[in-house]
Amino acid sequence: MAWLTDIEIAQKCEMKPIFEVAKTANIDEKYIEQYGRYKAKIDLSLLKESTAQDGKLILVTAITPTPAGEGKTTTSVGLADGLRKIGKNSIAALREPSLGPVFGIKGGAAGGGYAQVVPMEDINLHFTGDFHAIGAANNLLAAMLDNHIQQGNSLGIDPKQITWKRAVDMNDRQLRHIVNGLGGRLQGVPREDGFDITVASEIMAVLCLAADITDLKRRLASIIVGYTYEGKSVTAHDLKAEGAMAALLKDALKPNLVQTLEGTPTFIHGGPFANIAHGCNSIIATRMALKLGDYVVTEAGFAADLGAEKFLDIKCRMAGLKPSAVVVVATVRALKYHGGVAKAELNNENLEALEKGLPNLLQHVDNIKNVYGLPCVVAINAFPTDTKAELDMVEAKCNELGVNVALSEVWAKGGEGGMALAEEVVRLCEQPSDFRFCYEDELSISEKLNAIATKIYHADGVDLVGNAVKQLKQLEDMGFGSMPICMAKTQYSFSDDATKLGAPRNFRISVRNLKVSAGAGFIVALTGDIMTMPGLPKSPAAERIDVDENGVISGLF
16 A cells, blocks of 8 residues: 655645634634734734633653654644544644754654644645744844944943854755854954854743743843853843844744645744753744643653653743643664664564663653653553554553553544543543742752753763863853753753663763753753754755745645
8 A cells, every 4th residue: 555645634624714714713713813824823912802711731752762653743833633533622832843853854743644734735844934043143243243243332242252143944964163253354353253053042942931022022122142251141132133123023933824635724933952942932922722632732842852852841931831741652673673673674573672672662751750740641652553452561561650652643644533532531631730940040050950961861960071060060150050941962862862762771961062942931951962952864855845836836745
């Protein structure tokens, strides 16, 4: 049997006009700003004017990713559809894909099979232009910073202590470290510089964590771009930049409304890359969804040690959100990979390897239940090669932790394949929970780093190396010690070493750089060899993407 590709399935879908989707979500047309026939932005006044009670918030996260794939977004979409299939008013609140992975190694991020959001091509490419607006605001600040130095530098900014980088939403290793301002006095002040990928820009985090336009401007004004010769911090406000930046971002701040293949209303707004950023969709989109749906399905990037940790310790802390249930997505294939099986051999039954790989899933589940105090279900994203013996082993091990397992068949069956998971999620949402954070605000930066490393990663502790020792003292002296921590760490391991699969023990986390994102309201800790500008792989996905004479795109997945 020849399976249709994701893009072929998406292109066969008869989408509803966005006004119909909005009507399903009980959104009055006065709030709708159409971007063509199938996309819209929703005005922020809906949040101010709504008197509805909040629905239940469901977080979808996953085991540590492998080349075998896990299907977190696919499960999120299928669960939202499955909840509607069992008669619940559900809405999804997901993240926007970055062009970096779309053209790189990962491909698109609009779900897969029969559990997708559409229009799939638009969502994976320019969508409504949010990321371009974020990049423009980022680079406006960079231009104003360098112009200030060129025009006399009245603030006394030290060019060697500039921390603000330029941004582009593309994997481009060539731009990691550059020298600019060359060519003589009229071409600027020569200095070392670099680019981050747009989703790692602090402005992405600011947009995702802002409560409204006023809060957006406040956060933008607080961004630290560098330091003076005397060591005093320089902010975007010092450069008089926040007003113009906010003007560029005013439309990007409004959540985007689209639909699943089955017509479930879905907000897609901001925030991928939980390995180098906080990796969650916007607070505004989540809050809007909670006003409109009885059950809101959201996701956090990569595995639970990254995306879920940041969702719970950063986003929920700042927004006052409390999830009602957590879904941890796993595949039998990925667990066997964690158990040492090569990718080419994953289709063969291997109970021994599965048992070796299961600790990865069990550690994520244990963290959700016992560190954060939240009800949890494991969703096994089904593959045709999974055997009954393998599925039974996963279920038995999870049951030992008091956690149920639901088989998710949403890739092949859409919402119908997510009904069993939906029933379990509804049950969990009625369970009592004792939600708590991994660490409290009043702990020192070192204590917070150690809490994440020991409680979530199960490391023996944290080592500050290189500049991090000096930076730690500087940040605490500047009064930033009470901020939460955003760990930048490889997504492929609980440790900071991508080769350590499963649930490693007897390791330490090395933090080599600590940087305050004062506008976002957190401290970024760079661990291991993590970088904020990825590169393209040897055979990038871009080589296989094309468009025909009718404008039909192929090669996206």
